[in-house]
Amino acid sequence: MKWSNIIATVATTVLALTALITVYLTVAAWKVQQEAMRPYFVLRESPKVDLENELSLELKFNNVGIHPAVNLSSETIVFDEQLEGKPIHHDESAIVNEIPKDTASSLVMTIPSDTIYSKQFNISAHYIVVDLQYADPILDKTYSQTIYMKWNGVHEGKIQATIHVKVEEKGKILDYFQRHGIDPKIRS
Structure with missing residues (x-):
């Protein structure tokens, strides 16, 4: 037994x-x-740069996640590639509407001509840092994404491409924020 x-x-x-x-x-x-399945944003296409009367940068984001995103807010900082002086643009914005799967949303930054004269023959390169904050209403969680880009400016009257920042540049950007007392929501 x-x-x-x-x-x-x-x-x-x-x-x-x-x-x-x-x-x-x-x-x-x-x-x-x-x-x-969470919402996740990617750049839909290369940022559009317009230099009519002022510098205008348009970024189109696409939600490639399964779940929708709500309460999308962004903090955008644009500053010279030399990492000196204050940013030429530091702004926050928010979108109220829900952004479902496979739906695009645009973020337009307008930089006044007194900061960058749009008719210049040469404009130096600038970094563009965008911090996105949004929520997943299904999982009831919030997320953030930080996108680092560099607009290569204008060279001999021709608008140059906008590219993604290299890994070694990210540390310099974060040091720039710290040196200049910029306290964005951006995480390293």
Whole structure:
């Protein structure tokens, strides 16, 4: 009788542990799946630069996540590539409407001509840092994304491309923020 009780107890314990491990793995997989469905923004196309009477930069973001995004707000900072002086643009904005899956949203930054004279033959390169904050109404979680870009300015009257910042430039940008007492919501 004793051996059969011991074997039954060990077998029950093994089955219980197996069930606990299965539950744990199922919950972990469910959390990963939920996180994969969250809203996430990517640049839909290269930022559009317009130099009519003032410098205007338009960024089009697309929600590539499954869940919609709500309460989208942004903080945008534009400053010279030389990382000296104050930013030429530091602004916050918010969008009230829900942004469903595969839907685009635009962010337009207008920099007055007294900051950058748009008719210049040469304009130096500028960094553009955009911090997006938004919520997932289904998961009831908030997220943030920081996008680092560099507009290469105007060279001999021709508008240059906007590119993504290199890894080594990001540290310099964060140092610039600290040196100039800029306290954005941006995380490193």
